[in-house]
Amino acid sequence: MMEAILQYFAKLSPRDQRVAIIGAIAAALLLVVAIVMPLQRRVGALEQRVEHKRDDLAWLRSMAPQLANLRDSAPPPLHESLVVVVDRSARQAGLAVASQPSGDGGLNIRLEQTPFDGLVAWLGQLRESYGIRVDSAVVEAGNAVGTVNASLVLHAR
Secondary structure, three states, rough: OHHHHHHHHHOOHHHHHHHHHHEEEEEEEHHHHHHHHHHHHHHHHHHHHHHHHHHHHHHHHHHHHHHHHHHHHHOOOOOOOOOHHHHHHHHHOOOEEEEEEOOOEEEEEEEEEEHHHHHHHHHHHHHHHOOOOOEEEEEEEHHHHHOOEEEEEEEEE
């Protein structure tokens, strides 16, 4: 086939040969510009993405010991009912709570004229020591300065 092309090219006039050569060069440039360069840009972008992912992986590996420590320091599961733990810890914190179980395994809590700082400290202790979380809270100013009235819904992990 190459011989047939060369024979055809040899039969062309010098002017037509120049046009054919220029056309071949233009087609090669068009091929490079239209196909090779976009592929090269895409490969470069993918290489940057891979490098970014490697950096992320290195960071995650460096954080693995800290994450393992967090998992190991997680509070143990409750061996008592939520009501018992909340009532006992509230008494230890000097808070008077009225509690009522909710239908979804949670506990509705009501506190009246409670020191705000004591409430926040108690909720932090519930979270840290027992893994009890606050699902919803309504907190209103109390009658005395620094006190609040609060309605909370608590759930164990």
